[in-house]
Each structure stands twice: as structure tokens, then as C-alpha cells.
Amino acid sequence: MADTPITIREALSAALREEMRRDERVFIMGEEVGVWGGTYAVTRGFLDEFGEKRVRDTPIAEMVIAGAATGAAMAGLRPVAEIMTINFAFLALDAIINHAAKVRYMFNGQFTVPLVVRTTTGGGKQLGATHSHAPEVIFAHFPGLYVAVPGTAYDAKGMLKAAIRDDNPVLFVEHSTMLQRRSPVPDDLDFTLPIGKSDVKRQGDDVTIVTYQKGLEWSMAAAEQLAKEGIEVEIIDLRWLRPLDLEPVFESFKKTNRCVIVEESLPHFNVGAEISAQLQEHMFDYMDAPIKRVSAMDIPLPYSRELELMALPSADKVVAAVKEVLGG
Amino acid sequence: MAAPNKETLLDWYRQMVLIRRFEERCAELYQQGLIGGFLHLYIGQEATGVGAVAALREQDHVITAYRDHGIALARGLDVNALMAEMLGKATGVSGGKGGSMHLANRDLRFWGGYGIVGGHLPLAAGIALKAKYNEEDEVVLCLMGDGATNIGYFHESLNLSAVWELPVVWLVENNQYGMGTSVARASGATEIVQKAMAYCCGPDGRGMAVGPRLDGMDVIAMYDGISEAIEHARTKGPILVESLTYRLEGHSMGDPQRYRTKEEVEEFSAAGPIGRFRNHLIEKYKNIGSRLDSIDQEVLDEVEAAVEFAQNSPDPTFEDLTSHVYVD
Numbered sequence: 034m035a036d037t038p039i040t041i042r043e044a045l046s047a048a049l050r051e052e053m054r055r056d057e058r059v060f061i062m063g064e065e066v067g068v069w070g071g072t073y074a075v076t077r078g079f080l081d082e083f084g085e086k087r088v089r090d091t092p093i094a095e096m097v098i099a100g101a102a103t104g105a106a107m108a109g110l111r112p113v114a115e116i117m118t119i120n121f122a123f124l125a126l127d128a129i130i131n132h133a134a135k136v137r138y139m140f141n142g143q144f145t146v147p148l149v150v151r152t153t154t155g156g157g158k159q160l161g162a163t164h165s166h167a168p169e170v171i172f173a174h175f176p177g178l179y180v181a182v183p184g185t186a187y188d189a190k191g192m193l194k195a196a197i198r199d200d201n202p203v204l205f206v207e208h209s210t211m212l213q214r215r216s217p218v219p220d221d222l223d224f225t226l227p228i229g230k231s232d233v234k235r236q237g238d239d240v241t242i243v244t245y246q247k248g249l250e251w252s253m254a255a256a257e258q259l260a261k262e263g264i265e266v267e268i269i270d271l272r273w274l275r276p277l278d279l280e281p282v283f284e285s286f287k288k289t290n291r292c293v294i295v296e297e298s299l300p301h302f303n304v305g306a307e308i309s310a311q312l313q314e315h316m317f318d319y320m321d322a323p324i325k326r327v328s329a330m331d332i333p334l335p336y337s338r339e340l341e342l343m344a345l346p347s348a349d350k351v352v353a354a355v356k357e358v359l360g361g
Numbered sequence: 362m363a364a365p366n367k368e369t370l371l372d373w374y375r376q377m378v379l380i381r382r383f384e385e386r387c388a389e390l391y392q393q394g395l396i397g398g399f400l401h402l403y404i405g406q407e408a409t410g411v412g413a414v415a416a417l418r419e420q421d422h423v424i425t426a427y428r429d430h431g432i433a434l435a436r437g438l439d440v441n442a443l444m445a446e447m448l449g450k451a452t453g454v455s456g457g458k459g460g461s462m463h464l465a466n467r468d469l470r471f472w473g474g475y476g477i478v479g480g481h482l483p484l485a486a487g488i489a490l491k492a493k494y495n496e497e498d499e500v501v502l503c504l505m506g507d508g509a510t511n512i513g514y515f516h517e518s519l520n521l522s523a524v525w526e527l528p529v530v531w532l533v534e535n536n537q538y539g540m541g542t543s544v545a546r547a548s549g550a551t552e553i554v555q556k557a558m559a560y561c562c563g564p565d566g567r568g569m570a571v572g573p574r575l576d577g578m579d580v581i582a583m584y585d586g587i588s589e590a591i592e593h594a595r596t597k598g599p600i601l602v603e604s605l606t607y608r609l610e611g612h613s614m615g616d617p618q619r620y621r622t623k624e625e626v627e628e629f630s631a632a633g634p635i636g637r638f639r640n641h642l643i644e645k646y647k648n649i650g651s652r653l654d655s656i657d658q659e660v661l662d663e664v665e666a667a668v669e670f671a672q673n674s675p676d677p678t679f680e681d682l683t684s685h686v687y688v689d
Contacts, residue, residue, distance in 0.1 A: 060494070086494065092524065097483045097517035104487020107472070108422075110494060112487075131477050132484065141456030142685035143467040176686050200688040 036217035041183075044190035044218050045075045045151075045207065049113065051222055052197040053083055056111060059197060062089035063098055063115030063151075072117050073153060073212055099125035099150060103133040106148040106202070113149045113197060119206060120164050122152050122172075133202040134177030148202040149193070153209040154182075155247055155297060156345060162333035165341070167247070167297035169206045170304050173274035179203040179228060180274040184249040186216040188272055191226030199228055208246045229276030233285070237265030240355050241285040241292045243308055245271040248295035248346065251327075255351035266293075266355060274304060279311055286312060290321035291358040295351050300328045325354040365415075365584065367646060373415060373580050374642060375656050377407040377635050380431040382664045383440065387430070387447055387461075390668070391614050396447050398460050399476075403431035405609030408634035409534050410504070411435045412583025413604070416591055417502055422470045422492075424485050425504040427462035428534075428608075429474025432504060436471040438464065444667035450674035457677040458685075478539075479505070479514030482531075486518050489527035489599075500528045500594045502587070508539025510553050522599040523560040523568040530590045531557075531601040534577065536608040541620035557601035570600035577606030578634045581641075609633065 039047070053059045060083075061076060067090040070077035080088045091098050095116050102114035116122045122129065129150060136144045156165030173180040179201055183189040189207070196203040218224075234249060235256055242252045249270050256266050267285045271277065286292055292312060294305035305326035312324060330344040365373070384404055390396045403410065406428075414423060414435035425432045433443055438454055446453025447461055454464050465473035472488060475481035485503035492499035509515055510533055522529050533553045537544055550556050552574065560569035570593055575586040586602060593600045607629040611618050618626075642649055 089525075092517070092520060094517040094520065096514055097486065097521045100480070100483020100514065100518070101487040101490060101521060104472075104484035105490045105494075106487070107484065108488040108491035110491050127477060127480060128483060132475075132480055136473070137688070138685050139455065139459050139463050140465045140467075140473055141454075141458050141681075143455070143465055144472075145688055 036219050038215050038217050039186050040213050040215050041186045041189045041207070042073065042075055042212040044186040045193055046077070048190045048193035048197070049076065050079070050082070052194055053087060055222070058109065058111045059113065060087040060089065060110065061113045061115060062091055062102060064091060064093055064117045066090060066115050071115070073209065095121050095124040096128055099128035100132060102148055102150065103128060103136070103146060103202070106133075106146045107136065107144045111147045111197065113151060116150060116152045118164060118209070119152045119154045119168060120166060122150070129172065129178065129202070129204065130175050134175050138177060145200050146202045147200045149196045149205050150203070151205045151207065154206045155208045155210055156329070156334045156341060157210050159336055159338055159341060161336045165334035167329070169204070169274060170298050172204045173277070177202070178275065181205045181272070182245045182274055183207070183272060184211070184246045184270055186214060187218050188226060188232070188270070190218050191224055192272065195225040195228050198225065206246070211247065211250070229273045229278050231269055231271045231273070231278040231281050233267065233281055234270045235266065235268040237267040238288060239264050239291070240266045240358055241282065241289045242266050242268045242295055242351070242355070243271065243282050243292060244268065244295040245274070245304075247297045251346055251348045251351050252295050254348035255355065258348065258352050259355055264355065264359065271304070277307070279308065282308065282312070283316055286316050287319050290319050293325045293327060293351065293354045293358055295327045295346060297329055297346060300326060300331050303328055322358045322360065325358050327351055327354045365581070370642060371652065371656065373411050374638055374653065375660060376411045376435050377580065377638065378657055378660045379440070379663065380407045380410070380434050381635060382660050383434060383444070383667070384430055386664050386668060388614065390447065396461070397449065398462070399427070399613045400461050401428040401613050402608075402610040403428050405629065405633060406534060406536060406577065406606045407431055408580040408638065409577040409583055409604040409606045412580040413502060413504070413532055413587040415584050416587035417500075418591070420470075420497070420499045421591065422472060422488050422499060422501040423504070424472040424481050424488070424501065425474050426478065426481065426506055426509065427474050427476045428506065429462065429464050432474070433464040433466070433471060436466070436469050438466045438469060438471065440663055440667045441670040444671040445674045448671040448674070449676070450671055451677040451681060452670070452674040456681055458681070479509045479512040482509070482514045482518035483521075485529055486522050486527055489522065489529045490525065492528055493525070498595060500530060500591045502530045502532060502591070504532045504534055506539060507533055507535040507537070507544050507553055508547065510556055511539070511548055519557065519560045519569055519599070519601065523563065526567060526598040528594040529599045530587065530594050531599065532587065533601065533603045534606055535603050536606050538608065538612070538620065540612045541616070541618075543620065553603045554601060567598070570597065572600045572602035574603045574605055577604030578632060578637060580634065580638055
């Protein structure tokens with residue numbers, strides 16, 4: 034069966050629809066999932082197909098969206114809760130981290146939390162400081178929770194279906210500026226991708242780039258520019274911030290001996306900090322140059338288009354970082 | 362609702378004495394350094410917990426805050442396993458990972474004690490949603506202190522339960538103080554049931570019912586009031602009930618109690634729930650004194666046996682330390 038090119042939005046929608054058709058316990062609840070059809074139109078048409086019982090609009094109240102979904106999951110349902118943006122998920126930090134992620138451990142395995150919280154991340158839309166972050170790394174700090182960060186339609190579908198079928202709580206982060214990106218995706222109803230597996234998105238021998246989501250786009254664009262100059266980068270898409278799969282990163286680093294980490298989050302205590310630490314712990318003997326991080330600047334994001342672009346990473350910044358680790 | 366017979370009343374007496382003796386012994390063990398962390402005693406509030414839990418049917422659910430020993434004992438959790446949890450042993454109800462604030466038994470539909478003020482309220486809503494979703498005749502009893510009624514979780518959870526018509530009895534144990542701050546100094550509404558009015562009276566009478574203010578020092582009044590509330594919840598929707606009670610001990614161990622006078626505590630102590638119920642039973646049944654005395658002795662023996670069981674139990678192992686973070 035030929036894979037059909039679809040957008041990330043369509044991939045997410047298909048994953049949700051297929052899983053709701055497959056399992057009566059799966060339902061969606063959250064901000065504007067029903068009558069509105071999803072603020073990013075992922076759940077358009079769902080209310081007609083599945084009805085109000087399984088497509089539940091909520092008040093704009095993130096604490097209870099995440100908390101009630103956690104309780105429903107503990108009790109045996111399989112909720113997919115939607116919080117419009119990850120900025121608003123800050124209000125639900127306690128429900129997600131202190132409760133969804135911890136009740137299993139705290140009560141010695143008595144409770145299971147098959148919960149997915151879907152949300153969107155990212156800047157670049159001139160929404161100002163409170164609406165423009167990529168702070169998913171915060172959630173990846175805590176054991177008990179998985180954090181998904183898909184960057185292609187193929188990954189989005191396979192990972193969301195896997196997240197819904199898994200018995201652990203998953204924060205499923207979608208990038209708000211990437212929903213129209215298109216790639217071939219299998220139609221197979223049982224297509225899922227393993228949880229916690231990173232993926233080599235481009236092969237090359239000169240520099241390893243570790244990245245995810247929006248960083249993947251900047252890195253792929255940078256790779257094209259660099260290839261014209263004879264520099265071949267290897268790009269590893271993490272896909273999950275927890276579980277974090279660094280084996281392909283280590284394998285690549287053994288070959289390239291150089292690494293750039295590209296992400297949209299802020300530089301302080303970010304994904305790149307963790308990966309740099311792990312590379313020096315495990316790969317010190319292979320290291321030929323200091324590891325370089327490309328991230329947003331260490332400021333709240335501004336409104337002005339020009340200023341916002343200055344603050345965010347870009348393909349050019351990735352190109353410069355790669356040349357720097359090559360000693361250029 | 363059948364009036365409780367003599368044996369039932371004697372069982373309630375036994376439960377109340379058990380809670381009292383269990384906790385007095387816990388306080389001693391705490392002073393000896395055998396119990397760590399926080400220890401929030403329920404002493405003074407026994408009638409509320411015993412009467413309310415007695416009103417539950419087998420299929421109903423109960424969840425509470427961190428002052429949870431009394432609710433756990435009333436719901437019939439094993440005394441040995443509870444004491445073992447207090448001592449952090451592998452044989453504890455939560456394997457020694459939860460401690461005093463995190464007791465639970467899923468099989469008995471006791472969903473736990475929770476250490477974050479208000480954090481369990483949305484969980485209660487979610488468990489109730491499961492019952493409604495599956496069209497099961499089940500009610501969730503969610504206990505909380507008066508202090509929890511000032512936090513966002515309370516308002517978001519009450520509101521959602523009203524909008525979704527969830528079968529929840531919200532029971533506020535008004536013991537007059539949130540830690541050391543009195544209700545009058547912390548809450549705009551000093552009669553907590555008034556807060557339910559904000560979420561009542563929707564279209565077609567939908568919404569939160571404003572329940573009674575019950576005498577929380579009278580186990581029979583609690584049983585009657587919560588039985589009616591459960592009937593309301595299963596047929597009409599959520600209801601908020603207030604229990605007027607008093608915490609005779611400090612908030613946790615080592616509370617200097619500068620916020621109240623000794624006279625105030627003595628006054629409530631004299632009118633305490635156990636002595637009051639004992640007097641009631643002596644007035645109601647001839648020659649019951651010796652039965653009560655033998656119950657007192659049985660309970661003492663039971664608690665001592667539990668302490669012995671706990672002290673002789675093994676500590677959790679390294680394997681326990683790392684288990685149940687995720688579902689494997």
C-alpha cells in the first residue's frame with residue numbers, strides 16, 4: 034500500500050480518529066475540541082462522528098483539564114486532553130507533574146495513568162512573550178512522564194497512536210507553525226512508532242546535528258547550504274525528549290567527532306545542555322571540538338517580526354555553528 | 362436508607378476508637394523518630410470520616426487530602442499495612458513510597474490521600490467522569506479541608522462537575538483552620554457551603570447542589586447527611602456538603618499552635634466525637650458499657666499488633682526504589 038503524503042494536521046487528526054474508532058475508552062476533552070473543531074482544526078468533524086460523550090469541550094481551565102483527565106485515566110478511561118498551547122500548560126504543571134507523573138510511583142504501582150495531553154509549542158507567530166516559547170524541556174525533567182516532539186507527519190501519526198495505546202502519561206507536543214508540513218504516511222490502521230526512539234533524518238560524515246521539531250527544519254535547510262560547500266552533516270531527530278534515545282547520537286559522534294545541538298528552547302538548562310553533558314561523559318575520547326548549541330536567545334520573545342526573527346534560531350545560525358565546530 | 366442497627370453503631374464506635382488509638386500511637390512513634398516526614402492527625406474529626414465513609418456503597422469511591430489516616434481506616438484498609446506504611450516498610454499500603462500523606466487501596470476504591478492542597482479534586486472529577494461515561498451507578502466522595510476551598514483547583518473542579526453533571530459529593534471538613542489561618546481570616550465566605558452557590562442553578566436546575574452544614578462531631582448526623590448527598594449525586598449530580606468539625610491536634614507534628622487558645626481546644630475536646638457517641642450508646646442501650654470497654658481493649662491490642670507487624674517488616678529494597686516509575 035503506497036504511503037499518502039499528508040500534513041501534520043491531517044496525520045494528527047487521522048491518528049486520533051483511528052484510535053477513537055478502535056477503542057471506546059479513548060475520548061478527547063479540552064479547549065475547543067468539539068463545536069469549534071480544535072483551535073488548530075485537528076478535531077474538525079469529530080463531534081459529528083463521535084458525539085458529545087467522547088468529544089468534550091471544557092471551560093478554559095487547565096488545572097482541571099489535566100487533573101480530571103488524570104483521574105479519568107486512573108479510573109480506566111484513555112483520555113486525550115487538549116491544552117491549546119504549552120504556555121497555558123504552565124497552569125497545569127501541578128496536575129501533570131505532581132499527579133499524572135507521580136501517582137503510579139507514589140502508590141507503589143496501584144494506579145496506571147494512560148493519559149495523553151496534547152498541546153502546541155513554539156514561537157515565530159508574533160504572539161509576544163507569554164505565547165511564544167518552546168519550553169517542553171521543562172516537562173522532560175520529571176520521571177513518570179513521556180514527552181513527544183514529532184517533527185514530520187509520518188512521526189506525528191505513528192507517535193500519537195503509540196502514545197494513545199501506551200499505559201503511561203505522555204505530553205504530546207505539536208509545533209504550531211509546522212502543521213501544514215507534508216510527508217508520506219502509511220494508511221495502515223496499526224501503524225505506530227516505538228516510544229523513545231530517535232531517528233537519523235539525514236546521513237553525513239562531517240558533523241552530527243542533534244535536534245527535534247522546528248530545529249529539524251532549520252537543520253535540514255542548513256544541511257542543503259552546507260552540502261553545496263562540500264560539508265555533509267548527519268541529522269538526528271530525537272522525536273522524544275523522554276525517554277531520551279542517545280544511542281544513534283553516540284554512534285554518529287564516533288564517526289564525526291563533532292556535534293551541534295539545535296533547538297528552539299532557551300539556552301539555560303536546555304536539551305543541548307543535557308546532551309553535551311552526556312557526550313562528554315560517554316564520548317570524551319571521540320571529541321575533536323567543543324560542542325556547540327544553537328537555541329533561542331536568552332530573553333523573552335518580543336512581538337516585532339524583526340526582533341523575533343533575531344531571537345530565534347535559523348538555518349544560517351546552524352550553518353555558522355557547524356563551520357565553527359569544523360574549525361572554520 | 363435504613364437506620365443503622367446496634368451492631369453497625371458499635372462498628373462505627375470501634376472505627377472511631379481505632380482511628381484515635383492508631384494516631385496516638387503514631388504520634389509516639391513520630392517522637393521516637395520511627396515515623397518521619399509530616400504527620401497530620403485526624404484526632405477530633407473521627408465522626409466526620411467514619412460517618413461519611415459508612416454512607417458509601419461498595420461500588421462508590423473515596424479520595425481525600427493528606428489528613429488521610431482516618432479515611433483509610435474507615436474504608437477498611439488493613440491496619441497492619443497502614444502502620445507499616447507509616448514506618449516506611451515494604452509491607453506498607455504504598456510499599457513505603459507514599460508515607461502518611463499517601464495511603465491508598467485501589468481494590469477498596471480508596472484513591473488515596475494527596476499532599477498538594479486541592480490537587481485531588483480534579484482527580485475526583487475524573488473518576489466520576491469514568492462512572493458517568495460507562496453509565497455505572499457509582500458516586501465519588503471527595504473530602505477536603507476548608508483550606509482547599511480557597512485554591513483554584515476547588516473552583517475549577519466544582520465548576521466542571523456542575524457543567525458535566527458528575528456524580529460527586531464534595532465534602533468540606535471545616536475544622537476551622539487551614540494550617541494556622543482561621544476560616545474567617547482566609548475565606549471570603551465563612552460558611553463554606555455558600556461557595557457552592559456560585560456553581561448552582563444552571564439551566565433546568567442543572568449544576569451544583571448546595572448541601573447542608575452537618576454536625577461533623579456527630580457520626581450519625583454525618584452518616585444521614587452523606588447518605589442523602591450520595592443519593593443526590595447518583596440521581597441528580599454534584600453536591601457540596603460541609604462538616605463542622607475541629608482538629609484537636611496541631612496541623613502537623615511540631616505545630617506550636619499560636620493561632621488558637623488552650624481554652625478553645627479544651628472546649629472542643631470536652632465535646633469530642635468519641636465521648637459524645639459513647640454517651641449516646643450508653644443512653645440508648647442498656648448494659649452496653651462492658652461491650653464498649655472490650656472494644657476499647659480490642660482496638661488497643663490491634664494497634665499494638667500493627668506496630669509489632671510494622672517494626673518486624675522488611676525495609677523496601679533498591680529494586681523497590683526504581684520500580685513503578687513507568688508501566689513496563
